[in-house]
Amino acid sequence: MTIYEARGFQSNLVYPFDKMEPFQYIERFKPLVVPEGANIEEFKRIQAPYCISGKVTPEKNGSYKRNNTSLIYRDLIFLDYDDIQGTTEDFIEAVSSALFGYSYILYPTIKQGLYLELAALESGIIKKQELSNTRVQTSRVNTTENNLINVLKLKEYTLQRIERLTEERMEISRLIDKLANPLERSVLRLFYLNVLDAWQVAEEIDKSKTAVYIIRQKAIEHLANVG
Numbered sequence: 001m002t003i004y005e006a007r008g009f010q011s012n013l014v015y016p017f018d019k020m021e022p023f024q025y026i027e028r029f030k031p032l033v034v035p036e037g038a039n040i041e042e043f044k045r046i047q048a049p050y051c052i053s054g055k056v057t058p059e060k061n062g063s064y065k066r067n068n069t070s071l072i073y074r075d076l077i078f079l080d081y082d083d084i085q086g087t088t089e090d091f092i093e094a095v096s097s098a099l100f101g102y103s104y105i106l107y108p109t110i111k112q113g114l115y116l117e118l119a120a121l122e123s124g125i126i127k128k129q130e131l132s133n134t135r136v137q138t139s140r141v142n143t144t145e146n147n148l149i150n151v152l153k154l155k156e157y158t159l160q161r162i163e164r165l166t167e168e169r170m171e172i173s174r175l176i177d178k179l180a181n182p183l184e185r186s187v188l189r190l191f192y193l194n195v196l197d198a199w200q201v202a203e204e205i206d207k208s209k210t211a212v213y214i215i216r217q218k219a220i221e222h223l224a225n226v227g
Helices: 022-028 040-046 088-098 113-124 135-176 182-192 198-205 209-224
Strands: 002-007 013-017 049-056 071-074
Touching: 002 022, 013 049, 022 049, 135 182, 182 198, 182 209, 198 209
Parallel strands: none
Antiparallel strands: 002 013, 002 049, 049 071
């Protein structure tokens, strides 16, 4: 069993890594931190790490590519959950119940990280307060109050970021809906709302990656002419 690594998704080249078991690899993996103010989509396209766990047959020149022809099987499954209803705790409980008896790891994606960050802030705002009216503990009171203010400010900032991303997502959806061609609508939704890689879009619509890029380009050109 081998892990095939990739950096970004602008290339379909992957690189084998077999120095540890796949599940152990995922368990020990340290995700990159997205730089503050960075364009998330650009970061995912160029820098974000991706991997396939299973068996990929090499090309004639010895390189490895991720596509339907070369992928023989997978031994780890990555499930991406979007638009989760309820709290983070409810979701974790639901996954634990559904996957009882299986080994699994839960982790936030780049896309969902803001919501988990917000959940963590909300769960910690009240629990960590240690306010006191005694003079001896005045400095600790001030420190705690300052920390609380900082957390509230961070929560407000996170909510603003989520609101901006939600507005952008809704605007993208409205633009896509203006396209007359259903295939073009599907491709743009898979790219920009589902945030899939080109090879994943190709699998979804049963087309080649080249065809997917052509459809996307035509869709963008058609959008430019939509009033």
